[in-house]
Amino acid sequence: MPPIILLVYLFNLVSLAVLAAAGWFGWSWYQGQIVADLEGTLSLVRQDWQLWTALALLGWSFLGRFVVLRLLARGDTVATRPVRADGRTVDGVDGASLYVESVGVPGAPTLILTHGWGMDSTIWNYAKAALGRRYPVMAWDLPGVGRSKAGAPNGVSLSAFAANLRTLILSVDGPVVLVGHSIGGMTIQTVARDYPELLGGKVIGAVLVNTTHINPLRTIVFSPLAQALRIPLLIPLFRLTMLLQPLAWLMGWQSYLSGMAHVANRIGFGRFVTRSQLDHTTLLAIRNPPGVLARGNLAMFEWDATAALPTIPIPVLVLGGTVDIVTKLEASQTIARLIPHARLEVVEGVNHMGFLERADLYNAAIAEFADDLAKPDAYPAQTAAASVH
Numbered sequence: 001m002p003p004i005i006l007l008v009y010l011f012n013l014v015s016l017a018v019l020a021a022a023g024w025f026g027w028s029w030y031q032g033q034i035v036a037d038l039e040g041t042l043s044l045v046r047q048d049w050q051l052w053t054a055l056a057l058l059g060w061s062f063l064g065r066f067v068v069l070r071l072l073a074r075g076d077t078v079a080t081r082p083v084r085a086d087g088r089t090v091d092g093v094d095g096a097s098l099y100v101e102s103v104g105v106p107g108a109p110t111l112i113l114t115h116g117w118g119m120d121s122t123i124w125n126y127a128k129a130a131l132g133r134r135y136p137v138m139a140w141d142l143p144g145v146g147r148s149k150a151g152a153p154n155g156v157s158l159s160a161f162a163a164n165l166r167t168l169i170l171s172v173d174g175p176v177v178l179v180g181h182s183i184g185g186m187t188i189q190t191v192a193r194d195y196p197e198l199l200g201g202k203v204i205g206a207v208l209v210n211t212t213h214i215n216p217l218r219t220i221v222f223s224p225l226a227q228a229l230r231i232p233l234l235i236p237l238f239r240l241t242m243l244l245q246p247l248a249w250l251m252g253w254q255s256y257l258s259g260m261a262h263v264a265n266r267i268g269f270g271r272f273v274t275r276s277q278l279d280h281t282t283l284l285a286i287r288n289p290p291g292v293l294a295r296g297n298l299a300m301f302e303w304d305a306t307a308a309l310p311t312i313p314i315p316v317l318v319l320g321g322t323v324d325i326v327t328k329l330e331a332s333q334t335i336a337r338l339i340p341h342a343r344l345e346v347v348e349g350v351n352h353m354g355f356l357e358r359a360d361l362y363n364a365a366i367a368e369f370a371d372d373l374a375k376p377d378a379y380p381a382q383t384a385a386a387s388v389h
Contacts, residue, residue: 004268004326005297008285009237011260012251015061018258022057025050061258068259069275072266079276080356082122082283090171092143092164095151099141100168104132108174109204109370113139114165116182116210116352117296118285120146126359127179127366134367140168142183144292156292157299158183162190169202177370178206181355182327183296185211186303193308200313205373207317207366210324210352212331213338214304219331230301238294245291252286261286270323270350272357281353309338316342317369319362321350343369 029050036042060067087101101121104111111131113124121139131137141148143164144156154160165187169176180188185208192199192206212219217226226234241248255261265282266273285293316339320332329346336344347354347361355362 004264005234007264007267008252008255008261011264012255015255015258015260016251018057018260019061019254022054022061024054025057026054029054061254063257065257065259065262065279068262069279072262073269073273073275073278076274076276078126079274080123080125080280081276082120082280082287083125084122085128087147089147090140090168092148092151092167093160094155094163096143096155096160096164097149097151098143098164098168099147100138101128101140102136102138103128104135104137107136109373110136110138110172110174110176111366111370112165112168112172112176112178113137114161114178114180114184114187115139115142116184117142117300118145118288118293119181119281120284120288122146123181123280123284123356126356127363130359130363131367131370135370138168138172142187144296145288150292156295158186158190158303159194161187162194165191166195166198169198172202175204176202177373178203179209179366180207180211181209182211182352183300185209186213186300186305189213189305189308190303192312193305196308196311203314205315205317205369206312207319207369208332208335209319209355209362210321210327210332211335212327213306213309213335214331215302216300216327219328221325221328235298235301238298241294242291245289248290249286252290256282256286268326268352269357270321270354272350273353274357277353277356281356306334306338309335310340312339312341314341315369315373317365318342318344319355319365320344320346321352321354322346322348323350324352324354326352 029046032044032046034042035045085101085103087099090098090100092098115121115123120141124139128137128139142161144150150156178188188206217230220226262278262282318332318336320329322329332344336342345365347358350358
């Protein structure tokens with residue numbers, strides 16, 4: 001989303017500037033200066049400080065992330081890594097190819113996990129481990145990122161994501177509970193808007209994690225500024241990224257190595273973030289094709305599912321963080337107010353990636369919600385009360 005994206009671009013440039021400075025100091029040292037002594041003899045003099053400065057800047061450009069991670073995040077108790085389980089490929093809509101991993105114990109309901117934009121299904125590794133001990137869990141890569149491939153030219157859009165999620169829902173035997181973070185939550189709301197017949201039948205519940213119900217520019221921090229920058233800055237920047245994807249990718253990888261990309265992505269976390277969580281998130285944001293990410297960001301600018309929320313007939317758990325600057329808590333509160341059978345739970349001190357930094361609380365809430373779905377009176381006709389952890 002724009003606050004992080006703009007910082008990513010800015011710190012990419014800073015990282016390149018550091019690398020360029022290393023080259024300049026190294027070249028200056030190599031060139032040296034021609035100096036004449038008292039007898040008029042000319043000699044080449046090199047300044048050692050220029051060499052050491054060049055080496056220090058060069059080292060930072062390619063090894064800086066190890067220092068940055070120690071400065072910006074705490075140590076891990078349980079580390080997360082972008083490690084894959086055994087997966088399979090499922091044919092999606094309009095030529096899409098969907099990468100899917102299924103874990104957990106047999107039974108019902110099946111939890112289908114949809115990740116946020118710029119990530120892939122490995123970001124759910126904490127959730128897969130915790131929830132898989134009690135439920136069958138399916139995690140998938142959105143079309144265009146991870147190991148999934150987008151089909152038609154409009155395959156990177158909320159409507160296409162929802163159509164492909166529908167394919168996965170129908171592929172499951174028995175009922176499902178949909179769980180989505182950020183654009184994953186937006187995809188679930190798009191399913192509710194475009195395929196309402198699924199709700200109350202195959203889909204018996206949904207969990208919306210740190211997400212919004214409308215163009216995200218309207219629910220982020222500094223929203224008026226973000227909306228004002230949409231046409232003159234954001235749209236041209238994303239279209240340029242699509243055009244110059246190889247260059248954007250190289251800049252991104254260099255920024256990852258220097259740690260500057262980690263500095264930018266740190267803004268999406270609260271005070272609980274660990275080093276592996278920050279590195280995992282940053283790596284996925286760099287590894288996915290920049291042009292695809294730019295196309296998805298443009299698609300979000302035209303998206304709105306607000307009108308569909310009052311028609312959602314199933315229980316919905318809405319999880320939000322008190323310091324989420326990407327999809328502010330007000331967005332979660334609006335969603336919970338508009339959906340008839342919604343319950344809002346607020347987690348204290350977490351930002352947009354709260355489901356990582358407080359995975360214990362988020363996963364416990366999701367598990368409890370899945371258990372409650374078996375209780376007929378668990379959700380009254382109108383529930384929007386908030387509980388704070």
